[in-house]
Amino acid sequence: MNRTAAISVAALTLVALSGCSLLRGSDGALPAPSDPATASATATPTPSATADGTSDTERLAASATPRVPTPAPTEAAAPDPELTPIPAGTxxxxxxxxxxxxxxxxxxxxxxxxxxxxxxxxxxxxxxxxxxxxxxxxxxxxxxxxxxxxxxxxxxxxxxxxxxxxxxxxxxxxxxxxxxxxxxxxxxxxxxxxxxxxxxxxxxxxxxxxxVRWSVPARQTNVHPVDGGVRANASGPVTATTASGAPKAYTVRSGDLIADVALRFGITVKDLVWLNQGLQVFGDDQELYQDTSLNLDPLGR
CATH class of the missing domain: 2.60.40 (Immunoglobulin-like)
Incomplete structure (x- = not known):
């Protein structure tokens, strides 16, 4: 046998012996074949429950589902503006x-x-x-x-x-x-x-x-404008106030939007239209016409 062949035979013998020693246990016996079903179950960790009874699996599923935000209040949800009438015949x-x-x-x-x-x-x-x-x-x-x-x-x-x-x-x-x-x-x-x-x-x-000396009974309304101050898309001036200091009239500035003007005064768009019958807007954003004078006093309708 030449030298090269001898080295090859020695190498193969070493691999075979090493393989046998790696597969055997400490007692020299071969391990029993594993059950695939048992192996699979053992590989998957058992879900653990939290103090509130929610398991890890349930928490992971919940975190994977986006939370739907609570819808903001809409105009339809707001009460209709009203002013109590003076009884007929007064x-x-x-x-x-x-x-x-x-x-x-x-x-x-x-x-x-x-x-x-x-x-x-x-x-x-x-x-x-x-x-x-x-x-x-x-x-x-x-x-x-x-x-x-x-x-x-x-x-x-x-x-x-x-x-x-x-x-x-x-x-x-x-x-x-x-x-x-x-x-x-x-x-x-x-x-x-x-x-x-x-x-x-x-x-x-x-x-x-x-x-003319009037005796007009007090009226009740659910519309109470309060000026929240100049803001984007509602930057016009308050041009008149009531005796109590509440805003009474507002002049529209270029770029004012009806929704933002209503927001500035703490009322709904529905309220603002009720206060100003025939109010007109234009464009997709419902922009108000510049220099329009808006009434903010329920008694001034």
Missing amino acids: VLTEADVASPKGSIHFHLRVVADGDDTFTAQYTGFTSTLPVPVGVGFFEKARQVGDALTYHGVGDHVLGGPTSGPQSVDVPLDGSGVDPSGLTELVVASAAAQGQDVPVEIALDKVLAVST
């Missing part, structure tokens, strides 16, 4: 009205209709003037002898010339839900254009002014 003001020279007399009474509208009731109207006579409610003071360019809220021609006793009910369209801002009832000439009459009773001359 008398809000009442007075006798007369012109300075006694030519005109009548009795005024304003009553609630029960649906946020009001009616002015004129009774016992008489006039000895040779011209028709009209009336209207005003926010700003007028003086006898002034010439009107605007006839006021609820303007109506009562009668004339030289009318006998008359009574009429007139809706106060345009008064809003609280007419108490209309502080004066103005009586003016309704003479025809160019009618030949003394200048003091010519068309639109003020003939009498009566201060």
Whole structure:
């Protein structure tokens, strides 16, 4: 046998002997064949339970499933805005009205209709003037002898010339839900254009002014705007406040979005639209038109 062959035979013999010694136990016996099912079960650790009774397997399964966030409140979930109405038939003001020279007399009474509208009731109207006579409610003071360019809220021609006793009910369209801002009832000439009459009773001359003293019951509302301060997409100014300091009016700035303006004042979009009937927006983000004046006072609707 040559040297190379002898080395090969020795190597093979060593491997065979080593293999035998590695497979045998310490007592020299070969291990029993393993059961595949038993081996598999032994390889998988038994799930352990936590103090709350949740196993490792259950915790792993839960962590693998994404948590669904709680939906944020929606507009639909918010209550509808409301303002308690003044009961129908409630008398809000009442007075006798007369012109300075006694030519005109009548009795005024304003009553609630029960649906946020009001009616002015004129009774016992008489006039000895040779011209028709009209009336209207005003926010700003007028003086006898002034010439009107605007006839006021609820303007109506009562009668004339030289009318006998008359009574009429007139809706106060345009008064809003609280007419108490209309502080004066103005009586003016309704003479025809160019009618030949003394200048003091010519068309639109003020003939009498009566201060209106209102007694409006307190109203309840669930809409209470509070200014949270300038923010992105709601950076316009508050231009008026109520007597209690609450925001009353807001002017839209370029880029203002209706949802952000509502958020700034702590109300819903539904509330903001209720406060501003006919409010318009544009674009997918519902942007408000620049310089729009928004009402924030439930009594100013």
